[in-house]
Amino acid sequence: METLIMVGQLLLGLSILVGVHEWGHMVAAKSFGMRVEKFSIGFPPKIWGKQIGETEYSIGAIPLGGFVKITGMIDESLDTKTLNAEPEPYEFRAKPAWQRLIVMMGGIIVNVVTGIIIFIGLALANGEAYIPKEELNEHGIVAYDLGEQLGFKTGDRVLAINGQDYDRFSDILSPDLLLGTDSYYTVLRNGKEIRVDMPNDFIDKFADKRNRVDVISPRIPFSIQSVVPGSSAAKAGLEAGDVIVAINGKDIKYFDQLSATLDSLKGQEIAFKTNRDNEIIDMEATVNDDGTLGFVAQYEIDYVTRKFGFTEAIGEGTYNAFAVVWLNIKGFQKMIAGDVDVRKSLSGPIKIATFFGGTWDWNNFWRIVGLLSMVLAFMNFLPIPALDGGHVVFLTWEIVTGRKPSDRFLENAQKVGMVILLSLMAFVIINDTISLF
The missing domain is CATH 2.30.42.10 (PDZ domain)
Known part of the structure; x- marks a missing residue:
């Protein structure tokens, strides 16, 4: 069941992120009068589709991405059949370079905005609790x-x-x-x-x-919050509010001391002392095979809780969102410098699923989705052909120099980029699989 919950959260999270990313491209393209032929969440084979106007909206069976097919654009489909003819006014290639640049930045911009909104919402809803x-x-x-x-x-x-x-x-x-x-x-x-x-x-x-x-x-100092009925703790006479102060003559003050001591005495009879309303009481119990007695601890530590107003949440959420980008930049610097192992630093869908966890926690879900939205924006901005960042580099070159790269060059660059991306995808999936064992 935990695996199903992890997979379910991963698929929902990826669908949201891919959907808003491709929606950013589509809205920008349509606003400049470009024809959008397809909008897909997931890659083929298609499992559902519906034609609305000039655009077919679909869901693919491979939920590891998505795409928008804009007429006259050399993209991951490598469809070049229209490039030999003169461009129609509604084609991507017929539009000014600055409009094409905005279209390519559309997905990145929407992912950034999505990440910021999520982090602002989390700051507003949860505030911040920390140990000073x-x-x-x-x-x-x-x-x-x-x-x-x-x-x-x-x-x-x-x-x-x-x-x-x-x-x-x-x-x-x-x-x-x-x-x-x-x-x-x-x-x-x-x-x-x-x-x-x-x-x-x-x-x-x-x-x-x-x-x-x-x-x-x-x-952390601790006390007994509650006792499990029928447990060794209950049989010994422990009650809520008691404080264990010694086990087999060894003083106990902190929970880590209790855990380590009980772990070393699994299955054994112990004599221990508790403080109950300033009275020391001698007790005996048998330690369970898992190194416990059968009670829930109350940790005696004071958290500072800070609530944010709407304006404060905007600042806090925006800071937290862009901190994700900054940490990705520093992570890349570490990999380039050889200080970290690439195999331990890159995560594919299997590892990402484990980040969500085996229980459905909406706070954690949205925190991971917000983080992934910023990571997706950062990764897509990398200057790799087939990624948005690769298109941005070529379009920036065209705007600065006034010279557009040839369609043949763009097609070959797209092929190289696809090889890089597919190789990287294969690497992270294999690496994720190996890391499970």
């Missing part, structure tokens, strides 16, 4: 395996990032920092300030699915 630096450093961090490889130790207080103050816990492993160069932390450990350097290739380890655990997390 002061709350984090009251108890310090928990360092997991990857965090320890980075140089952190459980109990560290993170004082600064790259020598600068920071606001919140999420800043410590922000995408901007992971994609940076020569980043470092200043931490307080056992009363001494220590520098922890981040390797420039650390994002490779962070992106590896085998390391998909927390790097670090806040160290």
